[in-house]
Amino acid sequence: RDAFDWDQIVQNPFWVPDAKAAAEWAEYLDGLRKSGSSVGAIIELTARGVPAGLGAPVYGKLDTDLAAAMMSINAVKGVEIGEGMSAAMLTGELNADEISMGPDGPVYSSNHAGGILGGISTGQDIVVRFAVKPTSSILTTRKTITKSGEDTEIITKGRHDPCVGIRAVPVGEAMMACVLLDHMLLHRGQVGENRGTIG
Numbered sequence: 001r002d003a004f005d006w007d008q009i010v011q012n013p014f015w016v017p018d019a020k021a022a023a024e025w026a027e028y029l030d031g032l033r034k035s036g037s038s039v040g041a042i043i044e045l046t047a048r049g050v051p052a053g054l055g056a057p058v059y060g061k062l063d064t065d066l067a068a069a070m071m072s073i074n075a076v077k078g079v080e081i082g083e084g085m086s087a088a089m090l091t092g093e094l095n096a097d098e099i100s101m102g103p104d105g106p107v108y109s110s111n112h113a114g115g116i117l118g119g120i121s122t123g124q125d126i127v128v129r130f131a132v133k134p135t136s137s138i139l140t141t142r143k144t145i146t147k148s149g150e151d152t153e154i155i156t157k158g159r160h161d162p163c164v165g166i167r168a169v170p171v172g173e174a175m176m177a178c179v180l181l182d183h184m185l186l187h188r189g190q191v192g193e194n195r196g197t198i199g
Helices: 006-011 019-035 062-071 084-089 165-191
Strands: 041-047 076-081 099-102 105-108 126-132 142-145 151-154
Touching (some): 006 019, 062 126, 076 084, 126 165
Antiparallel strands (some): 099 105, 142 151
């Protein structure tokens, strides 16, 4: 994260905010492509400026809807909000996002919850990560069965993506935007807040 550079995101085909990492990825993925293999990816999305209060504590939880949206993307096999699976390795003291009152309202000491507590947005950045599996349509011969159940081998020829996670970045962003806009409209309809232009 120390090398994070917003301007780099649109400067490379991987949407990665690090020029050095982008160059390393290009070389690595080219080698995978030439070898006929593939690799998965973890994509992190961050939504800034989301108002506090979106979602619900039980039905219509914001994190539930975000996770469902990400899982509906082809090849996605896992979703995390905030610390996600890593939260299981923290103590309660380390994981808690302590709150104090600042001059403009509540201020959080950290964002382990990824901007969502109890199914409701906190006003902090919403952080979602999802894991994309390696594509199974590769140029390397793999074992399979025929329609009649006989053992055989298969090789996928033609266009080959060494990492479909690259294509998943704008799809994930769009899914996150759709969920957040849905929740803004639900919130507007329930309590009358967030009037005016959305976006």
